[in-house]
Amino acid sequence: MAAPAKYGPNPHAGASVNNAQARGWGTGWPHAQTSKMTTVTAAGVKVSVRREVAALVQTLLLVTEKYGYDVKAGQTWGFANRPIAGTKTASNHSWGLAVDVNSIPNRQGTPFKSDLPPKVVSAWESCGFYWGGRYTKAKPDPMHFEYIGTPKTVATHLAKAKAMLTPVVAPPLDLSLLMKQWRIDKGKKPTETLSASEKHWIGWYRRSYAILLTRKGVKFNGSESFVSLTTRFQRAYGLAPDGVPGPKTADMLRRLAGYRVQP
Ligand SMILES: [Zn+2]
Incomplete structure (x- = not known):
């Protein structure tokens, strides 16, 4: 079952999402990449991710809040050295390239259920993340965003994310x-x-x-x-x-x- 129409078409339709190694991120589960992780603190949560995507994830969490979605601690996380549930395929979480946001209202399964605003989903997608809510072969997993870029594309995606964060501020009072x-x-x-x-x-x-x-x-x-x-x-x-x-x-x-x- 596809994500509801309000989320628009999948900008990454057809992209391969389970090839992080081929994209230059080294080996995932069962090999633990723990030493390559860092903790991102933003929007009231702490998330462990690959150092290379830390600033990107941090910025996107801030954008998520800016767009009016409250990111919740205890339901939001990143790195986990494990396979995809029920398989022997390494999860993108094992590379620290995936983030789950607010697991409770966005749990994996059918029927599709998510409280993520389309604007938030589109922000992550436009910065190189594949949204689990788009899964059609696996059960939709709306909490899940995984980076499908390479180490070289991060800088471009980060610049894009930062542009979304540019605050609308009042001028000095004139x-x-x-x-x-x-x-x-x-x-x-x-x-x-x-x-x-x-x-x-x-x-x-x-x-x-x-x-x-x-x-x-x-x-x-x-x-x-x-x-x-x-x-x-x-x-x-x-x-x-x-x-x-x-x-x-x-x-x-x-x-x-x-x-x-x-x-
Ligand atoms: Zn996930």
Whole structure:
């Protein structure tokens, strides 16, 4: 039984997954590769994998979390010097090239059952991992991701994984932009307008206000003016409620919302 349609077609359809030795990873089970393993710590779990793929696995675990999937300790692991269950074929776990993620909601068997978001599966697949949820000859094993690249392809896959991790961060809180929005709201300079990127960042500041006002139980209307939100914020956080996003207000917003210090 194939994985549900929401996971899309298998990008590695037809790829051979049980040839790690031929791909340059040395011999697997029963030969123990223990000395080649290292422990990856990320997303609240510790996973033992081959040193060469450690950064890749670490990055993908972080991407998995970033995409909203909570990786759980006690159900997530890597290296195990063993054959594939019920066979005499070495498992990719014996090379430290396979990772099982959240075994409980993603147990091997039929019918197919998994709580992995398609976006997470696609992240691992695009970085050289074959997903066990795609198995058709063996029973689907959705917890299982195995690296089917070679030692030489790791760097490319790592760069790809890192690109997915590039954080969306707010800019340093820009006081001059806050004041520009205030002038526009007040009609001080009718010719002034915000550029697309300035609008984008004002959106960030509005969302920060919204979060911080909600935290204080202050009611507000999502479409009210920036000046009005600023005033509510100032009143809620013990500042003079004049609606002007001056240095004190900006500093409070920066600290509470975690914006970086303006260089
Ligand atoms: Zn596995």
